[in-house]
Amino acid sequence: MDEKEIQSFLIISSVVLFLLIMTMISLFVLFQKRKNALLLKNEFAKKHFEQEISKAQIEIREETFRNISWELHDNIGQLLTLAKIQLQSDSSINEVKGTLDKCIKELRVLSKLINPEALKNMSLEQAISDEIDRFNRLNFIKSQLTIKGEQIKIDSKIEIVFFRILQEFFSNTIKHAKATHLDILLDYQTDVLTIMAKDNGLGFDLNKQKHSGIGLTNIKNRAKLVNANATFISEPNKGTELTITYHLNNENSYHSNS
Incomplete structure (x- = not known):
């Protein structure tokens, strides 16, 4: 190989080596950009998740305090008024005592709801059971909670x-909905938790735009937030059924994102 060929070979080799190095650098920069973008996306998803959990906690407290306010004003207020009327009308001591005992019982239930630690540490089953008991106690609607299978503890944030x-x-x-009955089912299977809530109310047409708006969308988005799936079945005058399906092995993917 003469000197000219050697020079040509060296030039070509240098060009190839330069292109190879530039390609590797470009690939490394692209990898870093994608890695940083993924980290930012995960960080954003984590912050969004925490914000939604905080929002749900606030809404639960607001709903609880609205219920407490209503019960103090209407339910317990009415009981105290009744006790006063009974005293003024010379009713028997047992009648007055019965009214006041019922009032004290209602106040004890409310004191449990007011305690923030009780709300924080309450399980999903207990929270639903307390809601059902309240509906039945105040004659809002005939309600029933059914639990099937062996209960499995899931992350408290998901329960919220x-x-x-x-x-x-x-x-x-x-x-x-103007319903008279409300049934709730918690069905624990090997790797799936199914939550069903069904009423016998007015129902609605799922195909109509006005019924597929913010309410249903909000519920579906919240379910999606914890890797669950929420579906509705409803027809006019045939009630509404909500089904939430949560794969228990999603706990791992949830923790990796939070």
């Missing part, structure tokens, strides 16, 4: 989201 979703469903059932 599920309870808030159910609160929204309950509120709509009582205020707008």
Whole structure:
């Protein structure tokens, strides 16, 4: 190989080596950009998740305090007024005592709700059970909670989201659906938790735009936030059914994102 060929070879080799180095640098820079973008995305998702959990907690407290305010004004207020009337009308001591005993019982239930630690440490099953008991005690609607399978503890933040979703469903059932019965099911299977809430109220047409707006969208988005799926079944005059499906092995993916 003469000197000219050697020079040509060296030039070509240098060019190839330069291009190879530039390609590696470009790939490294691209990798870093994608890595940083993924980290930012995960950080944003984590902050969004925490914000939604805080929002759900605030809404639960607000709903609880609204209920407390209503019960103090209407329920307990009425009981005290009745006790006063009984005293003024010379009713028997047992009648007055019975009214005051009922009033004290109602106050004890409310004191439990007022305690922030009780709200914080309450399980999903207990929170739903207390809501059902309140509906039945105040004659809002005939309600029933059924639990199937062996109960499995799930992350408290996920329970907060599920309870808030159910609160929204309950509120709509009582205020707008004109239902007389409300049934809730917690079905624990090997790797799936299914939550069903069903009323016998007015129902609605799922195909109509006005019914697929912010209410249903909000519930579905909140379920999606914790890797769950929320679906509705409803027809006019045939009630509404909400089903939340949560794969228990999603706990791992949830913790990796939070």
